[in-house]
Amino acid sequence: xxxxxxxxxxxxxxxxxxxxKDSKEHTLRAMxxxxxxxxxxxxxxxxxxxxxxxxxxxxxxxxxxGCDAVIFSAGSGGKTxxxxxxxxxxxxxxxxxxxxxxAGAKRFxxxxxxxxxxxxxxxxxxxxxxxxxxHYADRLLVASELNYTIVRPGGLLNEPGTGQVKxxxxxxxxxxxxxxxxxxxxxxxxxxxxxxxxxxxISGENSVEEALKSI
Amino acid sequence: xxxxxxxxxxxxxxxxxxxxKDSKEHTLRAMxxxxxxxxxxxxxxxxxxxxxxxxxxxxxxxxxxGCDAVIFSAGSGGKTxxxxxxxxxxxxxxxxxxxxxxAGAKRFxxxxxxxxxxxxxxxxxxxxxxxxxxHYADRLLVASELNYTIVRPGGLLNEPGTGQVKxxxxxxxxxxxxxxxxxxxxxxxxxxxxxxxxxxxISGENSVEEALKSI
Numbered sequence: 001x002x003x004x005x006x007x008x009x010x011x012x013x014x015x016x017x018x019x020x021k022d023s024k025e026h027t028l029r030a031m032x033x034x035x036x037x038x039x040x041x042x043x044x045x046x047x048x049x050x051x052x053x054x055x056x057x058x059x060x061x062x063x064x065x066g067c068d069a070v071i072f073s074a075g076s077g078g079k080t081x082x083x084x085x086x087x088x089x090x091x092x093x094x095x096x097x098x099x100x101x102x103a104g105a106k107r108f109x110x111x112x113x114x115x116x117x118x119x120x121x122x123x124x125x126x127x128x129x130x131x132x133x134x135h136y137a138d139r140l141l142v143a144s145e146l147n148y149t150i151v152r153p154g155g156l157l158n159e160p161g162t163g164q165v166k167x168x169x170x171x172x173x174x175x176x177x178x179x180x181x182x183x184x185x186x187x188x189x190x191x192x193x194x195x196x197x198x199x200x201x202i203s204g205e206n207s208v209e210e211a212l213k214s215i
Numbered sequence: 216x217x218x219x220x221x222x223x224x225x226x227x228x229x230x231x232x233x234x235x236k237d238s239k240e241h242t243l244r245a246m247x248x249x250x251x252x253x254x255x256x257x258x259x260x261x262x263x264x265x266x267x268x269x270x271x272x273x274x275x276x277x278x279x280x281g282c283d284a285v286i287f288s289a290g291s292g293g294k295t296x297x298x299x300x301x302x303x304x305x306x307x308x309x310x311x312x313x314x315x316x317x318a319g320a321k322r323f324x325x326x327x328x329x330x331x332x333x334x335x336x337x338x339x340x341x342x343x344x345x346x347x348x349x350h351y352a353d354r355l356l357v358a359s360e361l362n363y364t365i366v367r368p369g370g371l372l373n374e375p376g377t378g379q380v381k382x383x384x385x386x387x388x389x390x391x392x393x394x395x396x397x398x399x400x401x402x403x404x405x406x407x408x409x410x411x412x413x414x415x416x417i418s419g420e421n422s423v424e425e426a427l428k429s430i
């Protein structure tokens with residue numbers, strides 16, 4: 001598949017770039033916000049395109065032109081305020097879904113947040129507004145015509161991945177290295193049994209392949 | 216109809232309270248956040264219930280028990296930050312929609328915002344995050360099973376209403392007294408031609424009845 005990665009400069013996105021660079025099954029186009037980031041990627045041999053999640057659906061669709069799949073791993077980040085949560089994590093994500101429909105990129109893998117589907121589990125969370133944004137982005141993706149997979153990782157760690165994970169519709173809270181999230185996202189791309197599925201993801205005792213088979 | 220008014224203590228809500236108190240066709244239950252606000256309403260002869268839009272769908276559904284219709288005119292207000300925009304204007308609104316489905320209140324009139332359906336018209340707006348919240352609340356309402364009407368008023372004024380308005384799917388920017396918005400919302404309640412319709416609303420040259428007939 002030809003894959004557009006949205007959020008290629010993010011912490012999970014950088015791992016996805018590495019995995020897709022080495023992939024025999026997929027080719028990568030990285031979407032980033034600035035020309036400088038694009039130049040950096042191009043230097044390392046990665047096709048890159050500049051587009052802004054705060055721009056129009058048409059602009060995002062143009063970046064997807066010719067792609068079969070989209071991975072959305074962008075996030076407004078902890079340093080920005082809730083304004084950006086609304087503009088990027090919610091509206092940017094849904095515009096990407098609409099752009100994928102427009103561009104004919106039928107496969108869409110979303111990096112969401114742990115238990116984003118269940119309001120009760122984050123009703124007292126200090127990041128509740130962020131969870132609201134992820135919740136609705138996911139709901140609009142589910143309502144789209146795309147072959148989506150929604151991956152909801154637990155607490156994100158920067159330590160190296162182990163390749164050992166646990167995936168299910170509802171899990172008890174846990175953590176997972178960002179590198180392992182990237183592995184799951186990339187591995188899910190062509191697994192049809194993960195189409196139209198959403199699941200929590202933490203570190204566990206299964207290989208990525210086994211975990212995805214069980215979904 | 217028995218009508219639950221959400222946001223009864225708001226600036227539009229207070230006008231709706233007056234209109235529904237005097238109505239021969241409808242009876243009112245006002246939903247407010249605090250016991251104090253409820254006591255105030257009860258003193259003036261209005262049935263009132265305390266529930267919080269930041270609470271659960273079940274809590275909101277309980278407040279709707281026995282109602283045929285819901286008017287949503289709540290807003291987090293200009294003084295709160297975008298956190299509340301996510302929690303109240305988006306999640307609170309959609310939880311109200313889900314609560315109405317649960318409680319069997321099939322009629323739902325939403326006070327939205329001018330052109331909330333069209334991202335292009337607010338792409339450079341200083342209140343873009345608020346518009347994003349209203350946009351998605353409306354989309355989730357449209358996707359619900361309710362007989363909705365979405366009213367999208369122009370710039371809100373506190374001057375007395377004139378009863379003369381203009382309503383259409385897309386209008387050029389304009390203003391409208393809050394009192395006239397309240398008249399339209401109340402008048403729409405039992406107009407079946409406004410079911411599953413969304414429209415902009417500003418001051419104009421038609422009576423409320425005429426304007427709603429044209430929708």
